Structure formats: structure tokens, C-alpha cells
Amino acid sequence: MSATGTAQSGTTTARAARRSGAQRKLLAFASLILLVAGFSIASPNFFQLSNIMAILQAASVNGVLAVGVTLIIITGGIDLSIGTLMTFCAVMTGVVLTWGGMPLPLGIAAALATGACCGLVSGTLVAKAKIPPFIATLGMMLILKGLSLIVTGTKPIYFNDTPSFTLIAQGSLIGAVVPAFPVPNGVLVLFVVAAAVAWILGRTVLGRYTFALGSNEEAARLSGVNTDGWKIAIYALAGGIVGIGGLLIASRLNSAQPALGLGYELEAIAAVVIGGTSLSGGRGTVLGTLIGALIMAVLTNGLRVMSVAPEWQTVVTGIIIIVAVYGDQLRRGAAR
Amino acid sequence: MSATGTAQSGTTTARAARRSGAQRKLLAFASLILLVAGFSIASPNFFQLSNIMAILQAASVNGVLAVGVTLIIITGGIDLSIGTLMTFCAVMTGVVLTWGGMPLPLGIAAALATGACCGLVSGTLVAKAKIPPFIATLGMMLILKGLSLIVTGTKPIYFNDTPSFTLIAQGSLIGAVVPAFPVPNGVLVLFVVAAAVAWILGRTVLGRYTFALGSNEEAARLSGVNTDGWKIAIYALAGGIVGIGGLLIASRLNSAQPALGLGYELEAIAAVVIGGTSLSGGRGTVLGTLIGALIMAVLTNGLRVMSVAPEWQTVVTGIIIIVAVYGDQLRRGAAR
Amino acid sequence: MSELVRLEGIDKHFPGVHALRAVGFDLRPGEVHALMGENGAGKSTLMKVLSGVYQPDGGRILIDGAEVSLPTPKAARDLGIGIIHQELALMRDLTAAQNIWIGREPRLSFGRIDEARLNAEAEAIFATMRLGIDPRAPVAGLSIALQQMVEIAKALSFRSRVLIMDEPTAALNDAEIAELFTIVRRLRAEGVGIIYISHKMDEIKRVADRVTVMRDGATVGTVEAADTPISRIISMMVGRELTEEKAAIPDLAAAPAALEVSHLSRGADLRDIGFTLRKGEILGFAGLMGAGRTELARAIFGAEPADTGEIRVHGRPVTIRTPRDAVRAGIGYLSEDRKQYGLALGLDVRANIAMASLPRYADRIGRIDEGALARVARDYIRTLGIRTPDDTREVRLLSGGNQQKVVIAKWLLRDCDILIFDEPTRGIDVGAKAEIYRLLNELAGLGKAIIVISSELPEVLRLAHRIAVMCEGRLTGILPGGASQEEIMELATEGMAA
Amino acid sequence: AQDQMYIPLISKGFQHQFWQAVKAGADRAGAELGVTVSFEGPDNESQVDKQIDMLAAALAKHPAAIGFAALDSQAAIPLLRQAQEADIPVIAFDSGVDSDIPVATAATDNLAAAALAADKMAEMIGGAGPVAVVAHDQTSRTGVDRRDGFVNRMKEAHPDVEIVDIEYGGGDHLQSTEITKAILTAHPDIKGIFGTNEGSAIGVVNGVRESGVKGVTVIGYDSGKAQKDAIRDGLMAGAITQNPVGIGYETVKAAVAAAKGEPVEKTIDTGFFWYDKTNIDDPEIAAVLYD
Ligand SMILES: Nc1ncnc2c1ncn2[C@@H]1O[C@H](COP(=O)(O)OP(=O)(O)OP(=O)(O)O)[C@@H](O)[C@H]1O
């Protein structure tokens, strides 16, 4: 009898848990919809295909960075170097394509490899040298910032010799098929990356260990998990994803701008946290991060389209970030 | 019998812990000395009274901010708004002194009150609305950044009508007494603030609860501590200290520069962590933070005095931050 | 007789769990009222309601006959209700004295704390408990047992009229338990009402006046401790009769060695330890607290590798520098502190059970076969009787005993040849304890080699085929399973500076 | 309000005095010509992509014309092309765009302006000695042009003047102050320092004053109250000023003309001026100074 009782309550709980989880995501999504609706009413120019595409395009780089750093944040870490790493990856692509005159795939590989290697270094500093992630990646942020300037001699590298390079972010595969829906490739890349990372997190050993590290690293280690190794792998994977971000921004700007990148890390982390991932690790979703990045992009674009004075844009952005997370918090409290 | 055994091991541990703590601080101090020695050998211009004063002066603003944020970090929180809050406090001083034509003490009070009020808001968002500190203060950072621009109409406010204002940071009380030792007042302020906060942390109830919150907030709450109230108080206190930082920078620049401040938060947090305070809360010292701020100031100044190329300065700074914390980590590992 | 506390019809729901169903309870001054029940029966939840941590969904709380509401822990404390929580609620970075007086620091002017008085008063409390803890020692550096003692000291410092003790002895050894009972009896004599929760059945007879038994969130009944046999209380708890007897000790002289440890040393913690564990054997480890049994286990398992020494598994020498090496060599380790070292509390039951065996349920590209995992997880939930709605519930929401079973399931799934169980029944109810004993015997019967570290001598005596005794980091002797308590204690204190 | 012609200006920044002066000029032209003007720019001059996003948002508003101060002209080409296709005339301001899309450019020749600063510096330090540059940015167009204009001119025309240090303070007053003090420590014999924008120049003045060194010739760039005060007090020998108000004004004027289909001049040189103690109050100079 107690068994059936348990079973029954079991299903209810599971269902309730699933419902509250789904609800939460739905409600985060609702914040997004609310913002879009608000701006659409406030300005006739907002809800237009071209502007929506501009928003998605604007979200793509930050979104990719945010998805990458989501992995690290779930392990309980943080990565402040993603902004300057993105730039460094773009620079290395420039070196390979423009200076080296190599074919496009090698340039793409250069960005990914650079990202993964730098991630590997950060990961090793964190996992092996036991340097707190904040400091390890703050150091990497400065090192990579300097390296980008050193490698380029402080001048942008342009991709004029590789005309197809701009297609990575700016072309539209979808638009070629469905002309009414000219989704830029950058957006496509964002969604593909997000889907892949969501799959990794949800279905693979790496994903499971990502959560385990964030939840209780010592317990994972004492279960025979090679925690250091997996952590390094996660940082490297995140670095590779940042490399994709580097490709996107370089493609959008048709150049590798060596001084770019500082400040992008905070924006990406903000997207992650708005998306409901906890900075203390152990929990988080890619879908949430995606919504977080979209909320930020919609906000920025909408305020601009409404011609709000720039200083007020900043204030309103600050308020909405707080309110969005507060809403999420309320829901959680209620769910608890 | 078991009791005596326990007692022994108890005392030994405590003594060992105390010893290793002192050692650690000594060794962090050693890093500093090492840096100073290195630069002194590398450049004859480095170890001169005027340059040492310049370094101390350079450390003063960042040091004060770092001391303030140390409090928050010990509670397990973080404050990203300190840079722009510093600016906002400077602006409010300008409003009171220059626009309002009020006497100096009121201007000083304005900075402190502004800082404390904003800290109060951040603290309330964190404690009552349960918004993660990272997000609450990220929002505040943006809001305050915007407000400074709005209040000033993006123009600096100068303190030409209050000539004594520059004395806050630039005068030298000590120099007036001991001319051979012209320590700028800004440095004096830093040391006074540090001493006061060290006293608060070590001797008062507020300090005790700062550690308690960072160590186990739930336990403190279950023990009947008004955790929310104290947390708000701590953020307000930290805000007030940031207000002092605002006074210092305004005094040094003889103006409130509304666009300044972004990026100062990371530098201050870096100083705190280099000083051995853990970002996960519960432990930390003001002395460590002071040493951390000095390490950063020595590093920046030394590399410049050595005329290292600016992009390499960045790289070297990154490396040294990592190495300094790695050294600290090794020592801790050894102590453990 | 006047009543100190009366609870009527207390109801409490958690999402998906009806934790308390119209529970009634009463406490008189000057009595020790034991609250018994299986893991997850709702004991801690009821006590949290009484101490203002949880708000009940229904029911009344009466103190001295007057109905009260307890919106905060402080409100409860102001009414004279003190509690020692089951889960340690200490601030690890503060010192023992600071923990005791947190929230009530003796103050001087300007918000200064009178640190000298604070330490002196803490020392005085420790003295009455006959403990030599340095009040200035950071709690993080104390063993779990000493931390528990600090919790008890803290509760005593309130001079409460009602003192709730939620499994205070789970981490204590016999000497300390005796010490605690002296304190309990003294408080009882002073008229304090004590609610006492424990899974150690013998303690009922030693201190309790009355016993209330809970099952599935409801009260089964209240009986006088003096005239109720333990077996009756057990059957009230588990709803059936438990018959348990020691399994016969098999003759393993001819069995091949599974684990051979020789000349294992690490600093002053472990000194030249050597023993052999045979296939199918249960080797018990006894010793006083701090004897180094946990250190030994952690050294063998690679959690903190030894400095010198040799370990052979199935006759082959192995190098174990990390837990991964140990797991690969077929060694599993269930730690004594499940929260810190055993569980990822934020993850669900299934993920925790799978933690040590994940690669086995993944294909070449690392994709996890969730279906298969769910099946085995449910298997273990059933066979170990883990009380959880399903395998996707976060482990932190389970009761302590059920959490322990999840850790056991993790190592069972991993299917190690050598299992080291450090305090496997800490915080586990009698029914589950019996199941775990049965399980260990079964595993031994299947040819697994098992080490059981336990601070409860009866447990060691009941389970072990041989008993290794440690003292101050040395292995002072190995006794046959039928050894007497006196023999063990003699080895456990051998050579100690008395 | 929708009936009024709408012209957004995407600049390189908005928080700095210089950009506020450009904005003031643009607003004045807007008021005179009866058009709505908006003014926006990223936080710093490295945020090329933020500026692109701003341009995209501006295009979404279907403006009559756009004013654009490109941080990197090549990076903006696709959007500029989009503007061209939508028949939105683009006016480049502050610095040029390497493309024939902009119908007009209203800009300062930063290279020439910085060269003038070099000439003045050489003259004041007697044609020889070590000097340093505290620049505001290592990569942005304005930072690079002002640095290179100064450095190259020194090399070509004043070979005895040695540039011993170039540092970058991000236009941050405090950082530039610390940098200056470090430069003075490293090179106690320094004769002069050039600060390449308002923040840098003020930082240099502060640094020199705080270290109590005498006889260092400070030359600044741009205007602002503190800079004017420093020149009056003799702490700064003089500075280059552009005509930001004129840049803003001319940009909007050209934009309106282009939107109406009227012909516009391809390049509008808004000029730059040297000012020091002697001419700071001349009406011609006072008109281009701002604070
Ligand atoms: N915060 C909570 N949220 C959800 N469920 C909870 C919570 N706390 C307890 N429960 C559930 O309530 C039930 C009663 O738990 P409780 O901790 O009171 O058991 P217990 O009798 O103290 O067990 P043990 O002897 O193992 O400590 C369990 O099923 C547990 O999973």
C-alpha cells in the first residue's frame, strides 16, 4: 500500500516537477514575448522582418558566446576570457586566410583550434593548478587581449581576399531556399550550436559530468570520475564554441578587429544568468541561455529603434535585467 | 582520555591554522616584495621616493574600492557596480559642491550617502528579492552608468569653486609634518579605510556576520541572525566605502567624469582575489586585499617605467596575476 | 502533569510528498521523549515545524497549553525551543565559540564583540560537557564528531526548556555518547523536556521515558519506554517483525586474497599498515574516533594517496594515485560523509546512482542510454527500498537514510570486487540497517571482498568475519569474528599515552 | 512627428565631450532645418560590431538620411550598401569611409592636425630632446592617426626630437594620469608630452602636476573646460582643436540636402586649429571651443 502510495505520489511529483520546469521556461519565454510585444506597440518600425533579422543577427555572436560559457558556468566556473578569446580566434583566422592565403576551411579550423587550445589552457589552470576560474580566466583575458594586438600589430586584418568568408555570418542559406525568410547564416549557426550543446548536455557523458562537477566535484572524483580531465575537456569545448563566435564576428565585420572583445564576457554571462542558469553551478539549460541572449538583443535593438536616448537605454537595460531575473526568482520561489 | 587526545589535536590544528594563515599573508607580502625588488633591479628609476608615492597614489582608488568589495565577497556575493557607483558618487558630490555651492563637508557627505544608498538598493535586491548578486549589481552597474550621464548631461563637473576639494586626495597631511615623507592624503585615506574595515571585520558583530553569511547563510539564519538585514547593511557599508573611492578619484581629477568607471570593478575584484579572499565567501582579509591592490599598482607602474610595449604589458599582467594566485594556491595546498 | 508542548493534527506537504499527515505529539517537562521511525517517516520535518523552520499546512502548536505560531526559528527559540539539527548547521569558517554564540554575541560598545567572554563561556560549556575543544579552533578543522559536539554545545547554551535532538549520536563514538547521555540526564533532572531522535535502538532503553513512533508521515503510537520491548518498537516502525541474526562465519583460510596492503604509511596519520582481505570476506575495522580508519580507506582508495606502501589487488600490484585508479582496479569506497563526498545533491537519484558507472551506459560517442539507466536505477530503488517518488527526484530532497542508500546503490551498480564501506549505516533506520547487513552478507557470499568501518562495536561484531583494530594510525591487531568487546577495546587503546 | 524628416547620426561615441559637441552642432542644424536628429554611439572606439548593430537599428527606422562616423569603414560596407539600395543617403563624418557610397564627408584631417601638434612641440622644446605620447587608443582610426601624424612629422621634420614612449590610456583621465607619472619616472629628462584627446591631455596635465616636475611642455587635443583652464594657467602649452560643432552641423546640413536630392559637396573640411594662451579668447577660436 505504501508502495502504491509512493508510486502515485511519484508520478505526481515528476509530473509537477516537469510542469514547473516547463512552466519556468515558458515564462522566461513569456518575458521575451512581452518585450517584443511592447516594442511592437511602441514603434511601428520594430516588428518588421528586416529588423527581426537584425535582432537575430545581433544576438548571434553574443548567443554563441553565451552558449559556450553556459557549459563552464554549469561546472560552477566562470570564464571572463571569452570576449578577448573570440577576438584572438578571429585574428588567427585572419592570419591563416589573409596572411597565409590558405583556403577557407583551414581558416575555420584555425578559429576552432585556437579557441579549443586556449580553453584547454584555461581548463588546465583551473583543474590542475587549482587557480580559481575567475582569476585564471581574468589572466587569460588580459593575455589574449595583448596577444591579439601583438599578432596583428594593432591593425585589423581584412578578409577581402576570401570573399566567401563574409557568407559565414552574412549569407543566408535559408533565404536561398525560402526567399521570404532570409535568416542570416549567423543565426543558423547560433541555433545549430545551441542544439548541439543542448544535446551534449542532455544526452552525453560529457554533459552529465558537466552537471556533476557543478553539483559536487569531490563526490564525482570519489566516484572514480577523472574530474580534472573532464573539466579541461569542458573548457576546451567551450573555447571551441567561442572560436565559432570569433568566426561569426569576423565574418560580420569582414575583418578581425584586434581591440574588440572586452566587455563581451559580461554580456554573455548576463544572458546565461537571465536564462536561469545558476552561477553556483550544477544547473542550467541551453534553451534558457538562448532566450536570455534574445532578451538582451531585443532590449538593445528595441530601445534604439524607439530612439531612446543612449544614457536612458543603459538605465532601462539595467532595470529590465534585474526585473527579468526577479520574475524568474519569484517563479522559482513559488515552485519551491 | 579521549577528551585529552581530542583537546590536543584541537589546539594543534588551531595553532597550525593560525600559523599557516600568518605564513600565507607573509608569503603574499613576499610576492609584492619580489615584484618591487625585480623592478628595482630592472630599472634604476623605479625605486625612488617619488615613484613609490606615485604607486601608492595609484593604488589608492582601486585599493579603497577593493576594500569595499572585500566585505561583499566575504559574504559570498560580488559587486560589479562599484566602478560606476564610484563615478555616480563623484557626480553627486559635484552636484552638491559645484551646482549647489554647498560647503565641502556636505559634498563629502553626499558621496558617502549616495554610495550607501545605492549599496542599500543592491543589498535589498540581493537579500530581499533574492536576485543573484552578479545580476543585481550588473543591473546597478548599468543603471548607475546611465544615471551619471543623465545627471551631468554627459559633461564633467569641475570643482574649481571648492579649491580645498583637491586636498582630499592630493594634499599631504603627513608631508606637512614630515616633509621627507610626502604621503598623499589619498594613500592616507586608503590606509585609514582599510584599518577601519579590518577592525569592523575582526572585532564587531557586523564583521562576524559578514563571515557567517559567506560561510553558511542558512545556518546563520537558523541561528536567529537577521541575515537579510545584515546583508543589506554590509552592501550599504561597502557602498559607502565606494563613495570614499568616488571622492578620491574626483579629488584627483578635480572633476567628476561621468563616463569613467567601467572596468574598475574587475580590477578591484582582482585585487581582492590576489589578496587571498575566496570568491566563494567565508574567508578573506583586508590586509590581503591591500597587498593585492599594491601588487596590481606595482605591476602596472613597473611595466610602464620599464617602457614595456603596452600590448606586452597586458600579457605580462595577465601572466603575473595567474602566477601570483598560483603561488598562493601552492602554499595553501602545502598548508592543507 | 502539565504539558510543555502539544502538537495536534500537524499537516505538511512538499511538492509531491505528503510528509506529515495529522501528526499529534506531546512533551512533558523533565522527560526524554524518543521519536522513532524509518528514514523519511517525517521526524525531522515535524521537528522543523516545531522549531519554526517550516510552516505547517494545518494543525495547532501549543506551548504550555497556549496556541502559538512559530513564523521563524527565532520565534521558536524565544519560546524556549532549542534544536540540534540532523544536518550540521555550522559555519565552517568560524571558530567553535563563534558558532555557539552566533546571533547572540556578548557585545561591548560600538558593536564590538567581547571575544574574551565569548571564548570563555564557550570553554565553560565545553568543560561541562567534559570536552577539550579549543573554542578558537575553526570548525572546518574539526572532525565530524567534534562538529556534532559543537552543535550540542550550542543547543545547550540556549538553556532551552524544550530541546530537540535530531540524531545527535549519528557521528559519535561510545565514549562520547555516554558523555552526551550524562548531559541529557542532567537536563532532564532540571526539568527540560527533550525530544530525542535516533536510529540506534539501544539508546531508547538508555535514556528515553516515552517513545512515539512515526510511519509514513503519521504517528503509529506512543508507548512507555520502560515496559515496551525493543522488538515491539521496531515492528511499530517497520510494520512487521524483524528477525535478524548473525550469519555464520565462513572459513576463508583457503580463499584467494583480493586486497593485500603492506607497509602503507602517510605522514603521522598512517603508520606501516599491512593486512590481507580475502575474497568473500567481511573485514571489520574498529577503533576510537581519530584512529585513522577513514584515513586508511582514503589512502587505499587514492583520495589522499599514501606516501609509501604496496597495494595488491588479486595478487597483482597496483598503483593507486587517484580514486579513478582505485575504481579501475575494482575498488569502491562509500565515504562517511555522504553530503560532502558521496552525493551530487542537486542531481537526481538516477544520475547519482550512475555516477561511477556512466561510461558503461554510453556508446562510443559518449551518448548515454538513459532507458537502461532508468531501468537499473529503478531496480535499485526497489531492491534497496529507497523511499523516493521516482528516480528523477533530486537527491537533496530525500531523507538522510535514503540518501545513504543511493550511495550504496552507486557502488553496487559499479560492481566492484572490493568494497570499502565507511560507516555504512550512519543515520539509517533499523529496517534499512538490517537490509544493508543482509546485503553485505549477500555480497560477501558472491565473492566480493568487503571492508566495513564502523564506530558501533555491535555492528562490527555482528557483521565482520575478522576484526581489524586501529589506534593512532597503527593497525594494532586483527581479531577473529567472535572476539569480545574487551579484546577490541584493549587493542583500540593500545599504546595510547594514557 | 513622423512627418518631419528623420536623420540618425551614428557616431563613434557619445559620452565624451567631443561627441557631445558634435551632437550639439547636429542638434542646432536639426532645429534650424526642422528635422529630427538622433545621436548615438558605442561606449568605446573598439566596439565595431556594436556600431554596426546601431547602424542596422537606424536603418530599420527608414530615415531620410544617415550620418555615420565609421569605426571601421570596411566592416560597415554591407549595411551601407543596404542603405544605398534603400535610397538612404549616407554622410560620413569625423573620418572618411573607404567607399563611394557616402555622398559627402565632413571630417577633420587628424593626421595633419597631429602633425601641427608635432611642429608646435618641436618649436617649444627647442627642436631637440625626448618626448612622449599618451594616446587614447591603440587601434581606433582617430587614435592611430593622431599618434602617427605626430610621430611621423617628428621623424621627418624634427629628427633631433626623440619619441621615447607611447602609451595608451583609453582616454581615461585617471589611467592617463598614472601613465604620465610612470613616463616621468622612467624618463626624468622628458621635454614634452602630447595627449591625443581630452581625457589623455587632462591626464597628462594631472600627472605632470602631481609629480611636481617642472618644465615639461604639454600639448593637448580637443577642448573642454579643464583643458581651457590648463592652458590659461600655463599647465598646458596649447592644444589642437577640431570643429566638432561644425562637423555635426555640416553633417546634418548635407544630409538634409542629400535627402532632398540637392547636390552636396563631396568633402567638407571642417578644419582644425591650434590654440594657446595667446589666442584662446579670439572669437574665431572661441567659436570652435566647447566645454
Ligand atoms: N524540503 C523538502 N522538500 C521536499 N520534500 C522533503 C523536504 N524535506 C523533506 N522532504 C520529504 O519529506 C519526507 C520526510 O522527511 P524527513 O526528513 O522528515 O524524514 P526523517 O524521518 O527525518 O528521516 P531520516 O531518519 O532519514 O532523517 C521524506 O519523504 C522527504 O523526502
Ligand SMILES: Nc1ncnc2c1ncn2[C@@H]1O[C@H](COP(=O)(O)OP(=O)(O)OP(=O)(O)O)[C@@H](O)[C@H]1O
Ligand atoms: N579533532 C580533530 N581535529 C583535526 N583533525 C582531526 C581531529 N580528529 C581527527 N583528526 C584527523 O583525522 C585523522 C584520523 O581520523 P579518521 O577520521 O581517519 O579516524 P577514524 O578512525 O575513521 O575515526 P572516525 O570514527 O571519526 O571516522 C587524525 O590523524 C587527524 O589527522
Ligand SMILES: [Mg+2]
Ligand atoms: Mg531526519
Ligand SMILES: [Mg+2]
Ligand atoms: Mg572515519
